Amino acid sequence: MPAKEKSLAPVLHVIDTLKDYRTELVQKEVSSLEELGKIRGSFGNVLQEAENFEEKLQDFGQNFTSIEMVSERFVEVRETISKSVSRAQNEVEELKSSSMQVETYFGEMESTFEALQEAVSKIKQCTNKIVSIAEQTNLLAINASIEAARAGQQGKGFAVVAVEVKKLADEIKELTGEVDSGVHDVEKGTEQLSNSIATSQQALGASIFKVNETYDMFDEITRSADSATTVHTEISGVIEQSKEALQRLCDFFVQVKGQYQVVVKHINQASALGTTKSTMFEDIDNMMAQMPPIIKEYEEGRK
Template structure:
């Protein structure tokens, strides 16, 4: 009966051991699964860290690119400033050209007045030449009359000689008339010489006037060309102003686009901060889970000794 009782006790212990075997088996599986989960958690944390590092690198490159864009915007501002300075220079050029055009206009008016004076002088010399020609005609008539008077005086002297004593007084008059005629002829020769000198002088002066008029006409042409060139300079300066306006418009559009891009990069920074916040939060949760895993591992490690202690007590 004792043997039967011992056998029953042995069977009970064996049954207890067999009943605890699934617990040990499940515990071993849990421990293996726990190790696997811990390793996966470590891998997840490492991947999160790598994601944060890679994302940080991308954001760093984005920040560098944003800095370049800002520098690009500063270059746009410099271009706009230089373009604005060009407008100031254009205004100065326009003012200088306007003053120069005013001077050229005065020169043109003065030259036209001089041309009018030359034209009047030309008409005056034409009148002078006509008057000299009339004087020549008059002197020719005077010479003709003097010649006729001289012939008459000679004839009177001949007739006086024929008259003898009675014609002596008439002969004296004839001689005086002849002398007067000769003096008139000499005087007309001097007048002719003076007229020839006047004619030569007027011819030279007329030639000089013609040359001066030609030179003045060329000068007026040059003045007009200069005036037209100033007009072209002014138009070119106005065209440059139009180009400046277009440049300013393009720069403003580019600045707006740069601002949009910079705003986009600011949004990226904000999103990056949010992502990094989530990554950090996930890292903290991973640390908490690691502590929990350690606690679970400690609890699982305590189960086998408890089971052994329970078995040894049952065997006793």
């Protein structure tokens, strides 16, 4: 072989080195594809979790809507309660007015019975005077009878008159006794009736007190219902704010999911490029495998 001709052994050495590099690159490429596969799987899990979380957020939104509906029904119940309380207050007011009128009537009856008792007392005084006069008249009739007996025949007519006067006085005493008994019965009945009126007045006073308490309780119920309406308004405001925040969060997850999908798309493209590079590596490997025989044949032809 002439000295000026150079050996192609370095070329074979470069080819062997390239093969080593190619093997290393293929291994790294395989590792890269495996890592891309893991990343794609992780992003798939992330997307699934994002979808699950989005469904939960939608459930939260539905719950907020349900709470708002229940709150609105509470307002309807409050209006019904308010109407019922208003009607009850009107009835209580009428009852209170009637009770006050009855109390006035009891006051008038009490005044009337006081006047009646005073009149009965005056009647008793009068009957006592009549009894006293009848007794005096009876005494005078007895004295007249005695004097008429002393007068003899001249006093006979006067004695008859005296007897009649005594008889009349006795009848007056008997009549006043009956009147006194009737007055006593009237006094007893008026006293019992007065006690009954006093008892009824006490019961009526207690009833009016209870009526006033009931009216105040209805006022308290109305105020409580109004406070509940205020609470409902606050709840509605908080729910509306929560729904707006929830919607913003859902929009954010939709945006993030879109970005995840773009990343997954790029990962798929990178995997596809890795597959293409694998094909290219195989082609390079085939070409490098063909070069040593060609060089060997070339060197043998030069000998």
